[in-house]
Amino acid sequence: MSAEILMNVTPTETRVALIENGILQEVHIERQAKRGLVGNIYVGKVSRVLPGMQAAFVDIGLEKAAFLHASDIVNQIEQAEGLARGTMPVADIGQLVRPGQHILVQVVKDPLGTKGARLTTDITIPSRYMVLMPQSPHVGISQRIEDEQERNRLKQAALPYCDDEGGFIVRTAAEGASTDELQRDAKFLRRLWDMIQKRRKAMRKIGLVYEDLNLSCRILRDFVGEEIERIRVDSRVTYDLLKEFVKEFIPELDPVLEYYVGERPIFDLFDVENEIQRALERKVDLKSGGSIIIDQTEAMTTIDINTGGFVGHRNLEETIFNTNIEATQAIARQLRLRNLGGIIIIDFIDMQNPDHRRRVLHSLEQALAKDRAKTSINGFTTLGLVEMTRKRTRESLEHVLCSECPVCLGRGSLKTAETVCYEVMREIVRVNRAYAADHFMVYVSPAVADMLLNEESHALAELEVFVGKQVRVFAEPMYNQEQFDVVMM
Numbered sequence: 001m002s003a004e005i006l007m008n009v010t011p012t013e014t015r016v017a018l019i020e021n022g023i024l025q026e027v028h029i030e031r032q033a034k035r036g037l038v039g040n041i042y043v044g045k046v047s048r049v050l051p052g053m054q055a056a057f058v059d060i061g062l063e064k065a066a067f068l069h070a071s072d073i074v075n076q077i078e079q080a081e082g083l084a085r086g087t088m089p090v091a092d093i094g095q096l097v098r099p100g101q102h103i104l105v106q107v108v109k110d111p112l113g114t115k116g117a118r119l120t121t122d123i124t125i126p127s128r129y130m131v132l133m134p135q136s137p138h139v140g141i142s143q144r145i146e147d148e149q150e151r152n153r154l155k156q157a158a159l160p161y162c163d164d165e166g167g168f169i170v171r172t173a174a175e176g177a178s179t180d181e182l183q184r185d186a187k188f189l190r191r192l193w194d195m196i197q198k199r200r201k202a203m204r205k206i207g208l209v210y211e212d213l214n215l216s217c218r219i220l221r222d223f224v225g226e227e228i229e230r231i232r233v234d235s236r237v238t239y240d241l242l243k244e245f246v247k248e249f250i251p252e253l254d255p256v257l258e259y260y261v262g263e264r265p266i267f268d269l270f271d272v273e274n275e276i277q278r279a280l281e282r283k284v285d286l287k288s289g290g291s292i293i294i295d296q297t298e299a300m301t302t303i304d305i306n307t308g309g310f311v312g313h314r315n316l317e318e319t320i321f322n323t324n325i326e327a328t329q330a331i332a333r334q335l336r337l338r339n340l341g342g343i344i345i346i347d348f349i350d351m352q353n354p355d356h357r358r359r360v361l362h363s364l365e366q367a368l369a370k371d372r373a374k375t376s377i378n379g380f381t382t383l384g385l386v387e388m389t390r391k392r393t394r395e396s397l398e399h400v401l402c403s404e405c406p407v408c409l410g411r412g413s414l415k416t417a418e419t420v421c422y423e424v425m426r427e428i429v430r431v432n433r434a435y436a437a438d439h440f441m442v443y444v445s446p447a448v449a450d451m452l453l454n455e456e457s458h459a460l461a462e463l464e465v466f467v468g469k470q471v472r473v474f475a476e477p478m479y480n481q482e483q484f485d486v487v488m489m
Contacts, residue, residue: 003018003019003020005017005018005232006019009233010198015240015267016215019272027279027337027397029215029401038108040208040211040212041208041210041464042207042208043102043103045101045103045206045255046101046103047424049093049099051093053069055056066117067164068118071097073096073121073122073366079254104121105119106119106120122135125210127185128172128187128221129173129182132193138162139168141433142170144170144172150175154174154175154177161187179444184377188300196209208314218237220250230256232258270441280338282294282322287326289307294334295340301340301342301440303331305324305347317351317353323396324349329350329472331346332367332368341389342388346386348360348385365377371390373391374391375391375393414481417479420445428442429466429467437469438489440488443487444473444483445475448481
C-alpha cells in the first residue's frame with residue numbers, strides 16, 4: 001500500500017491529507033485561532049465537585065469549564081490491574097479532589113459542541129518510539145508488537161529509565177529500533193517532564209504548562225512506522241521547520257520530505273478539495289449503484305445502506321450481500337475521512353443468511369483495521385443493526401467546517417410555502433381579534449408571496465371576507481421561506 005501526505009499551509013490554517021493508493025483517506029485541519037487542545041497540559045483549579053456524577057468541573061482558563069471524571073483520576077496501570085483482578089479501583093470523587101484545589105491535568109478530548117474539554121490527571125507524553133507515564137513506574141509494550149522476543153528486548157531497553165517517578169509505554173513504531181534510539185527517546189522525554197515540572201512550580205495561577213506539537217509536526221510523529229512514500233509541503237517556512245524536526249527526531253522521514261513548488265494547488269493533485277466537499281454530504285454513492293446515508297446527531301451517528309440502482313445478476317439475497325460488502329469499505333473510509341466518533345449505528349440491508357451476516361461483519365472489521373482510532377464492533381442486534389464505537393478526541397470534519405443553518409436551526413428541513421401561507425392566515429385572524437386595524441400588510445418571502453397570490457388566492461379572499469379587512473401581500477427578497485411579518489395599518 002502506497003501512502004502520501006500532502007500539507008497545505010497558510011498563515012491562518014494548516015490542512016493535512018493522507019492519500020492511500022491515490023484515494024483520500026484522512027483530512028486533518030488546524031486553525032491558528034482554534035488550535036486543538038488534546039495533549040496539552042494545564043494547571044487547573046477545581047471549581048465544582050459533583051458527587052452525584054462522580055465528577056468535577058475544572059477551570060483551566062478556557063471559555064468553558066473542563067470535565068474530570070473520577071475514573072480519569074486513577075492512572076491507566078491501576079485500571080488495567082483492577083480489570084485483571086475483576087475489580088476496578090473505585091474512589092469517591094469527594095476523596096480525590098476538593099473545590100479550590102490546584103491540580104495538573106491533561107486534555108484527552110477537545111471541547112465538542114456544548115461540552116467542555118475532557119481531562120485526566122494521568123499524564124502521558126508521547127515521542128517517536130515511547131510514551132512517558134510520569135505516575136506509573138512500569139513498562140508497557142504495544143499490543144501490536146506480537147513477537148515475544150522483540151517485546152522482551154524492548155522491555156529490557158526501557159527498564160533502566162523507569163523509576164518511582166515514571167515509566168514508559170513502548171509504541172508500535174519502536175519495533176526493530178536500536179537500543180540507542182530508545183534510550184535517546186527516553187532521555188528526551190525525561191528532560192521534557194523535568195521542564196514541565198519546573199514550569200508548574202513557577203506558575204502562580206491556572207493556565208497552560210505544556211502545549212502539544214502543532215498539526216504538521218504531530219502528524220509526522222504519529223505516522224512514524226507507517227509506509228509513507230512522500231510528504232509534500234507547499235509552505236517553505238513549514239518545510240524548513242519540518243526539516244529540522246525530522247532531522248532531530250525522525251531521520252528516516254528526511255528523504256521523503258519535499259517542498260512542493262508546482263503551479264497547481266497541492267490539494268488539487270488527488271482531487272482532495274472535491275473529496276472534502278463530498279464528505280460533507282449525507283449521501284455517498286457506491287460504485288455498484290447503491291448508496292449509504294450518513295446522519296450525524298448529538299447522541300450518535302447513523303448509517304443506512306440502500307441498493308439504489310444496483311439490481312444484481314443472480315438473486316435478491318446475493319444483490320443485498322454484495323451491496324453490504326461494498327458498503328463496509330465505504331463506511332470504514334467515511335469514518336476516517338469525516339472523523340466520526342462515539343456511538344455509530346449501521347443499518348445494513350436485511351440478510352437472512354447467517355453466513356452472509358458473519359462475512360459482512362468480518363469485512364467491516366478488516367476495513368476498520370487500517371483505522372488508527374480505536375474501534376469496537378458489537379455485532380448485529382435483534383433488530384438487525386450493527387452497533388459500534390469509534391474513539392472520538394477531536395471535532396468531526398463537519399463540525400470543523402460547518403455551523404448550524406440559521407434558517408432551519410439544525411432541523412435539516414424547511415416548512416413548505418403552503419405551510420407558511422396557512423401560518424400567515426392564522427396570524428392575521430389572531431391579530432385581528434386582539435387589536436383594531438383598518439387593513440393588513442403582509443411581508444413574506446417571494447415563494448410564499450407567489451403562492452398567496454396564485455394557488456391560495458381564493459383562501460386569501462375568503463380570509464378578507466372573514467375579517468372584513470383588506471390584506472395586501474408584499475414579497476421581501478431578503479426573507480427566508482419561514483419568515484414573515486403581519487403589519488397593522
